[in-house]
Amino acid sequence: MKRIVDIALPVLVAVLVIGAWQWAVAHWQVPTYVLPAPSAIVAAFLTNFSSLTAALTATFLITIEGFLGAVAAALMLAILFSQSRLIERSLYPYAVILQVTPVVAIAPLILIWIGFEHINLALALLAGLIAFFPVLTSIMLGLKSVDPNLMDLARLYGASRWQRLWKVQLPSALPYLLSGMKTGGVIALIGEVTAEFAAGSGTATGLAWRITESSNRLEIATTFAALVLLATLGVAIFAALSLLEWWLLRRWHESAVRA
Amino acid sequence: MIDVRSVAKRFPNGTEALRDLSFAVKDKEFVSLLGPSGCGKSTALRLVAGLLIPGDGDIAWPHGKPEIGFVFQEPTLMPWADALTNARLPLDLKHMPRAQADARATETLARVGLKGFEQAYPRELSGGMKMRVSIARALAARPQLLLLDEPFAALDEITRNALGDDLRKLWREDGLTVLFVTHSVSESSYLSQRVLVMTQRPGRVAADIALPAGRDSRLSPATVEAQRTISDALNNVMAA
Numbered sequence: 276m277k278r279i280v281d282i283a284l285p286v287l288v289a290v291l292v293i294g295a296w297q298w299a300v301a302h303w304q305v306p307t308y309v310l311p312a313p314s315a316i317v318a319a320f321l322t323n324f325s326s327l328t329a330a331l332t333a334t335f336l337i338t339i340e341g342f343l344g345a346v347a348a349a350l351m352l353a354i355l356f357s358q359s360r361l362i363e364r365s366l367y368p369y370a371v372i373l374q375v376t377p378v379v380a381i382a383p384l385i386l387i388w389i390g391f392e393h394i395n396l397a398l399a400l401l402a403g404l405i406a407f408f409p410v411l412t413s414i415m416l417g418l419k420s421v422d423p424n425l426m427d428l429a430r431l432y433g434a435s436r437w438q439r440l441w442k443v444q445l446p447s448a449l450p451y452l453l454s455g456m457k458t459g460g461v462i463a464l465i466g467e468v469t470a471e472f473a474a475g476s477g478t479a480t481g482l483a484w485r486i487t488e489s490s491n492r493l494e495i496a497t498t499f500a501a502l503v504l505l506a507t508l509g510v511a512i513f514a515a516l517s518l519l520e521w522w523l524l525r526r527w528h529e530s531a532v533r534a
Numbered sequence: 535m536i537d538v539r540s541v542a543k544r545f546p547n548g549t550e551a552l553r554d555l556s557f558a559v560k561d562k563e564f565v566s567l568l569g570p571s572g573c574g575k576s577t578a579l580r581l582v583a584g585l586l587i588p589g590d591g592d593i594a595w596p597h598g599k600p601e602i603g604f605v606f607q608e609p610t611l612m613p614w615a616d617a618l619t620n621a622r623l624p625l626d627l628k629h630m631p632r633a634q635a636d637a638r639a640t641e642t643l644a645r646v647g648l649k650g651f652e653q654a655y656p657r658e659l660s661g662g663m664k665m666r667v668s669i670a671r672a673l674a675a676r677p678q679l680l681l682l683d684e685p686f687a688a689l690d691e692i693t694r695n696a697l698g699d700d701l702r703k704l705w706r707e708d709g710l711t712v713l714f715v716t717h718s719v720s721e722s723s724y725l726s727q728r729v730l731v732m733t734q735r736p737g738r739v740a741a742d743i744a745l746p747a748g749r750d751s752r753l754s755p756a757t758v759e760a761q762r763t764i765s766d767a768l769n770n771v772m773a774a
Contacts, residue, residue: 424610427585431604432624446614527613527655
């Protein structure tokens with residue numbers, strides 16, 4: 276019953292809002308270029324179906340590329356940090372500097388260095404840059420939060436550094452990594468879209484480019500359709516990573532067991 | 535088996551945990567280290583295990599360093615792994631072939647009364663069962679020396695007594711040497727052959743009490759007498 280209410284209530288809210296929106300636009304005869312009616316957005320979506328889904332696919336693939344690259348890089352760097360305090364002290368401040376510098380500010384440089392002929396790679400790199408830090412800090416916290424007695428026990432039984440990492444530290448850090456990935460996945464999408472805006476029209480082919488292009492032409496219904504797709508993609512990425520988290524932790528971690 | 539000679543230990547924060555700690559443990563002996571809270575019992579056990587290095591003095595192994603099993607106050611299990619994988623950990627770390635390690639861990643779990651719980655995760659087990667897995671893990675590598683750091687302190691009395699009986703049985707059956715850290719007079723009087731009463735911090739051995747035979751139950755006259763002797767020694771330490 277609770278589950279039905281959990282689903283039914285947001286759906287009811289959506290129906291009410293969309294209904295009120297449709298009515299208000301018709302009632303006050305709001306011009307389409309200011310606020311299109313939901314029915315007009317659906318129509319724009321159907322008309323531009325192939326170009327919008329192509330843009331969605333491009334945005335999705337670039338985001339995933341950047342995100343997976345960020346996870347791999349963060350994992351490697353966190354493991355390196357966990358093995359040497361000296362390396363952590365030397366490099367961690369630069370990871371922080373990279374994070375606090377807004378991606379829009381770095382975007383022009385990256386675009387120039389990598390070149391507009393490799394625009395997708397540049398966008399993936401920017402998406403990855405922004406996703407990198409939350410994943411890194413989460414794994415670092417996870418690797419440091421391991422039960423010290425368990426580490427002592429592994430040492431007592433003659434575990435090598437890699438055995439300790441593989442058998443004790445990494446499994447122990449898994450919940451932290453997955454939590455960081457949920458944040459990183461959504462942020463990667465934001466980074467990708469921001470980078471696409473920075474790249475400007477004419478080069479990128481993703482949803483942000485469709486938003487820029489359609490709004491320039493005052494095709495606001497298409498802009499809304501692209502926005503809805505973007506939001507849906509963000510929710511889908513978050514849901515997929517939440518599902519992965521639940522699946523990997525379902526037998527042993529309180530967060531997944533209670534879910 | 536163990537010869538602890540004039541060991542001292544001071545931690546980086548300045549705490550002097552042990553000063554001039556000396557004692558010996560013979561092969562197949564069950565010895566309890568007993569003392570007030572914070573007297574350095576656990577530090578002494580960690581030094582014997584090699585998890586800490588003495589600041590002064592040394593720990594000698596006249597017949598060579600034996601295989602050691604260690605049980606912490608908390609079960610210290612890997613929550614992401616089932617009971618079998620937890621009990622198998624020392625064997626995995628020694629690269630024992632999987633089939634052999636599984637067979638050994640299954641057998642050890644059965645010995646501590648956990649037959650049928652091999653696939654259970656720690657969160658599905660009670661506190662006592664988790665401690666049994668922890669003991670199984672310590673026994674899986676077939677140690678000659680078992681070190682236990684107040685393993686039953688967090689358990690209820692019924693579970694504590696049951697686990698104590700099991701430990702006594704395992705010690706006798708396997709011919710283990712046991713060094714058992716506790717702050718329970720009744721536990722030490724029933725389980726061990728010898729009790730080393732430690733002073734307050736910095737800890738050293740204040741009394742070395744050999745307990746008489748005939749302590750077959752917790753309420754037998756010999757056990758009660760042993761309790762009185764240990765309590766007296768402990769009171770002297772507290773009064774000092």
